[in-house]
Amino acid sequence: MIPPSAAPAFLDRAGWDGAAILPLAGDASFRRYFRVVRGDARAVLMDAPPAHEDSRPFLHVAAHLHALGFAAPRILAQDLDEGLILLEDFGDARVAEVVAAEPTRERPIYEAAIDVLRDLHRHGPDMLPPYDMAVYQREAGLFTEWYLPAVGLEAGGGFAAAWEAVLDTIAGRHDVTVLRDYHAENIMLLPGGALGLLDFQDALAGHPAYDLVSLLQDARRDVSAELEAAMLDRYGALDRAAYAILGAQRNTKILGIFARLWRRDGKPRYLAFQPRVWGYLERDLAHPALAPVREWFDAHVPPTARAAHWVAA
Structure with missing residues (x-):
């Protein structure tokens, strides 16, 4: 530094x-x-x-x-x-550290974060590039490119076709600003209670469920299933199948990114998050809308390669 x-x-x-x-x-x-x-x-x-x-x-x-x-x-x-x-300078009151130190503040802070998304989604995306099928596929492909080799596996056929099937309708939604990395380490508590936004340079025009997944299936900290459900209810009308699909896509991407950070960039600390990400992914894959992708994972990624115990290697 x-x-x-x-x-x-x-x-x-x-x-x-x-x-x-x-x-x-x-x-x-x-x-x-x-x-x-x-x-x-x-x-x-x-x-x-x-x-x-x-x-x-x-x-x-x-x-x-x-x-x-x-x-x-x-x-x-x-x-x-x-x-x-x-x-x-937004100071040092980052949501991740604040809720770790004061767990009783977790729910009201997450409620405020949901309200920010709800307000943001009332506006258009201002000519941002689209979060389209090519981007979704490229991101999901990081799993076969980086994660599978890290656990000694080769990608079987049908991966892209499975994602094509489940993402077909979602990839056409470009109606809101998707910040793409909206989670507790990128949100600051400001004086007066406002939330400061960070790390939004990769924003695209896409589906409203994506940033909900970023926040509520956080790779870096545990978000309970109870809090996740309560915050989705607070957000209001939402296609829960789309939420599961984008959760699976994002978590598949993250598994690949974290493996790449280790193998290519020499940043092994991200490997400690892999088991948590697998937990979210397994839950998302259980949704009926993910059937083609779930079948691919069942055929090509055995349980022993999912728990990320290989991190120690």
Whole structure:
């Protein structure tokens, strides 16, 4: 977490000359974050190397969310040639840590997070690219590309056809903004009780059930089946078959991504989340709407390859 060499000059141009640059966080991508401190003023520096990350979608979605009245970080300065963006600092009250420290706050915070989605889904997606069949298939394919080799298996035929069958109607829904990574580690508690949104640069126009899955089938923390059911009821009218289908698709993708982070990127810590993700996936696959995909998994992924005990290897 050494700051990029261009950071001091960038901060000088932005009026933050002499500010301290402190490590804040990295994530599963090539992006890194630093806290910038000068006196009592604070901001967040996002380092998104242009060779690996395109920050223009982040700026577009941030503007879209702001226009709708949602709390995305304000953009204080930017230099896309260097991959540097200075953001409003939302502080340290991240939902994941808050509910871990104060479990009694879990339900009201999740209720507020559901309300954000319900409000967001009242608006159109503002010319975002579509979450179409090609994207769904590419994401699901990460499972056969990365997870199966990690457990010593080869992909059998019919994987894409099975997903085609269950995603056929969903892939045509492009009516809401899908943030795509809406979960407890990407939501901040702000003064006054508002929720701050982070990590939305991959947003697409898609189905309203997707971000509900992101929140309620969280790969990084346990969300009880009781809380999941209560929050779905709070959201209101929703195609539960679509929720199960998108849950299965997202969790299949995540299993592949976490295996890739381990094998390709040298980030083994994500492997500890695999058993939880398998639990969600097994539950989703039990829905009748997932029959073709469930049959493929039953034929090609034995139970011993599902529990992720291979992590220790």
